[in-house]
């Protein structure tokens with residue numbers, strides 16, 4: 001568990017981070033979301049001590065990070081940055097092996113782990129002898145992740161890991177990241193300014209503005225109950241679309257009409273977002289939804305009414 005308490009970073013003319021506190025449970029992903037200059041990167045770097053806090057403390061599993069030697073800390077915390085921070089004069093193989101070598105792993109172990117990471121991240125073995133600038137942006141990003149994961153750190157800090165990619169590759173890699181078992185077992189803090197990315201990847205999201213956390217909560221809490229004017233502004237004109245993304249058809253169960261089942265269509269899983277259910281509806285005209293003891297067939301108007309009732313109830 002990561003416990004951040006009253007963390008501040010003050011520069012002579014500027015307070016970059018102002019009394020920030022939060023905890024991240026084991027295997028949880030917390031997203032720091034905010035506009036440029038809101039203090040996200042500074043907060044992240046105070047966790048692995050690349051930046052020393054002016055005041056406040058960070059504890060990892062009950063141990064104050066100031067009591068740990070910095071290089072030991074960096075071995076237990078993987079770090080992925082935008083543009084990956086790969087060493088340009090090292091091959092992919094050498095980049096991935098950096099931390100295992102520091103830990104004196106033998107050659108075979110490094111080789112096995114490297115091949116395992118390549119397979120996991122769908123990278124071809126032939127890139128092992130390539131240099132970072134010979135790879136595509138998406139490949140570089142995957143190698144950056146492989147390097148951070150190499151020595152099995154329990155914690156992963158990611159600063160705009162997909163920031164340099166085009167929207168399509170970005171969405172693809174996001175999907176891949178979500179499905180990686182190894183990543184799901186990590187405690188992750190991820191920095192982004194992209195609200196969709198935050199909603200897709202975060203178990204909880206901390207919205208930062210002007211060095212402070214304005215709201216912290218699950219994607220649903222944030223979108224359905226924005227607690228601060230800044231958070232509302234951040235959601236802006238995407239609000240409806242974001243609601244459709246976070247509300248699942250399972251949420252709507254209590255609000256659905258009790259229509260008889262007609263078994264002709266695919267049953268959508270409960271965790272299907274309303275966005276995806278509506279997309280399916282426009283193709284098929286109706287969808288079947290799972291119920292506790294029934295499956296019902298529903299048309300667009302029924303789904304919209306249920307959504308409207310759920311959002312009204314959830315946001316008060």
Ligand SMILES: Nc1ncnc2c1ncn2[C@@H]1O[C@H](COP(=O)(O)OP(=O)(O)OP(=O)(O)O)[C@@H](O)[C@H]1O
Pocket residue numbers: 011014015016017034035036037038039040041042043193
């Ligand atoms: N070394 C420094 N000296 C003075 N001010 C700094 C220093 N480092 C950061 N800042 C300021 O602190 C604020 C927060 O910076 P930080 O990099 O944490 O923001 P951010 O939310 O990560 O932004 P971005 O998304 O643009 O990276 C900014 O206004 C920045 O200019």
